[in-house]
Amino acid sequence: MADLSVNLSGLHISNPIIPASGTFGFGHEFAGFYDINILGSFSFKGTTREPRFGNPAPRIAEASAGMLNAIGLQNPGIDRVISEELPRLRQVFSKPVIANISGFSLEEYAYCCERIDKEEQVGIIEVNISCPNVRDGGMSFGTTPESAAAVTRAVKAVTTKPVYMKLSPNVTDIAEIAAACEEAGADGISLINTLTGMRIDLKSRKPVLSNITGGLSGPAVFPIALRMVWEVYEAVSIPIIGMGGVSTADDVIEMMLAGAAAVGVGAANIRDPFASKKIIESLPDSMERLGISRLADIIGGAH
Amino acid sequence: MKKNKFIVKSNRLLAKYTYEMELKGDISSIKRPGQFIHIELDGFFLRRPISICDWTASSLTIVYKAVGRGTEYMAGLAEGAELEALVGLGNGFDTQKSGEKPLLIGGGAGIPPLYALTRKLLENGKKVTVVLGFNSADEAFYISKFTTLGANVIITTADGSLGVRGLVTDAMDGLDYSYTYACGPEPMLKAVYDKALTDGQYSFEERMGCGIGVCMGCVYRSKTGYKRICKDGPVLEKEEILWQT
Structure with a gap:
């Protein structure tokens, strides 16, 4: 019997598949398609202190083997996430969820993490310092080792739950930033967020996205994500949630060989609401074909 | 809403740029006129949202304009082609x-x-x-x-x-x-x-990602709060509409 279970900072999950933040809402929409308790966990939509509407439309553009989004962290705000979304999630998901938290100041990150720390349903806090679609926040904290470490320290001071820092690929040396987060006390690293890109409409000769740029995700970014997971694995000893373009069980295994202890599935959920389910169901076959009996054994196996 | 396989029963040019396609399959999740179907196309990452023109017990009809690469690809599909689609999406007309x-x-x-x-x-x-x-x-x-x-x-x-x-x-x-x-x-x-x-x-119409209300790609600011065009729309009540321009 194939063993798919993995361990993230003491959180044992039945398989490594974690739908990525922003591609799975707060879970209940997908519960209409399948029993989401089959997931290892999932990371809920990036949440800020205040409710946010996000960017004007159009927010979505297509790319070869992927898509761009410029949502701009639309979310109902931490109060409603705690009072409405988590109780609603409890009806359909009995496992610990990953809380994705974003912010525009150290105080805001700390405030939201302190609030979410009290929620029993939350197993891990994933701190988003990598959103490419908002100004003066999000990604600006994730682009230097110093600011990434400062957010890590601010958050670690107010929570007892494992803290995973979600990093941006739009940097010169992601391993250096991951190492700074580890030194500041991070329990794990999530990577990658989306890559900044754009499209231009040939008829109007204007950018497709109202935000001009957006974040590229989907199979197009998989080799980049894999390379960055490889580099971060070499630089840190804390667990990695690897993500970026994962769309098959073989991609999951490749990502784990590069160093991921668990694997996020993002844009694939947008293309096909059943994507994460299909990947989980086909993992045992891929493992058998590749002679893997215990998935946790292959983490970083390619190094 | 359901995800189903459909077979192209017919696909013909109706007028300039405009095609009518009949798709055979399980249409049981269609509840109202004005709902849409979200079609997966080979070689395209995002699905294409197309409003449902009409339906019978075992098939539905869409009428679409071939105005971009995705819809041009659709226009080239022959009878018997298989498509996967999410069907019965959106609120529809009351x-x-x-x-x-x-x-x-x-x-x-x-x-x-x-x-x-x-x-x-x-x-x-x-x-x-x-x-x-x-x-x-x-x-x-x-x-x-x-x-x-x-x-x-x-x-x-x-x-x-x-x-x-x-x-x-x-x-x-x-x-x-x-x-x-x-x-x-x-x-x-x-x-x-x-x-x-x-x-x-x-x-209303908007560029969509998931089509099921998750990705927040097609959100519209209405008088009564935000509306996801794919899930809370595409049909809005007159009193909800807040013109953006």
């Missing part, structure tokens, strides 16, 4: 609010969902007037189908090559109606909204 003499106004690619709406309203015993707006006669489609259903049909063309010369709003003067249903490009919706004398429902 036929209960129509009153006795509803007015339906469609422009171009916004016309197809009004076909099933017309059929339902006529089945409910309503006296239906339909205004169909096209750029020119060579882009016109479905006129005789609407007439055959039993609706009072008024045609407008921007160049005057068929029916009333002008915009759909030019045909609204003097009409006696109890409720307004509209689907078409946003400038048309705005013009109808400004001119309509009754309450109504307006079907």
Whole structure:
């Protein structure tokens, strides 16, 4: 019997598949398609202190083997996430969820993490310092080792739950930033967020996205994500949630060989609401074909 | 909403750029006219949202314009081709609010969902007037189908090559109606909204990601909070609409 279970900072999950933040809402929409308790966990939509509407439309553009989004962290705000979304999630998901938290100041990150720390349903806090679609926040904290470490320290001071820092690929040396987060006390690293890109409409000769740029995700970014997971694995000893373009069980295994202890599935959920389910169901076959009996054994196996 | 396999039963050119495709498969999740189907296409990452024109017990019809690479690919699909699609998405039109003499106004690619709406309203015993707006006669489609259903049909063309010369709003003067249903490009919706004398429902369009209300890609700021066009829409009540421009 194939063993798919993995361990993230003491959180044992039945398989490594974690739908990525922003591609799975707060879970209940997908519960209409399948029993989401089959997931290892999932990371809920990036949440800020205040409710946010996000960017004007159009927010979505297509790319070869992927898509761009410029949502701009639309979310109902931490109060409603705690009072409405988590109780609603409890009806359909009995496992610990990953809380994705974003912010525009150290105080805001700390405030939201302190609030979410009290929620029993939350197993891990994933701190988003990598959103490419908002100004003066999000990604600006994730682009230097110093600011990434400062957010890590601010958050670690107010929570007892494992803290995973979600990093941006739009940097010169992601391993250096991951190492700074580890030194500041991070329990794990999530990577990658989306890559900044754009499209231009040939008829109007204007950018497709109202935000001009957006974040590229989907199979197009998989080799980049894999390379960055490889580099971060070499630089840190804390667990990695690897993500970026994962769309098959073989991609999951490749990502784990590069160093991921668990694997996020993002844009694939947008293309096909059943994507994460299909990947989980086909993992045992891929493992058998590749002679893997215990998935946790292959983490970083390619190094 | 359901994800199902469909077989292309027919796919034919109706008018300039405009195709009609009949898809055979499980349509049980379609509840209302104005809902849409989200079609997966080989070689394209995002699905294509297309409004449902009409349906029977075992098939549905879409009428779409081939105006981009995805819809051009669709236009090339032959009978027997298999497609996967999410079906029965979106809220659709509420036929209960129509009153006795509803007015339906469609422009171009916004016309197809009004076909099933017309059929339902006529089945409910309503006296239906339909205004169909096209750029020119060579882009016109479905006129005789609407007439055959039993609706009072008024045609407008921007160049005057068929029916009333002008915009759909030019045909609204003097009409006696109890409720307004509209689907078409946003400038048309705005013009109808400004001119309509009754309450109504307006079907919007936006670039979509998931189609199931998760990704927040197609969000519209309404008077009553944000609306996901794919899930809370595409049909909005007149009093909810907050024009962005």
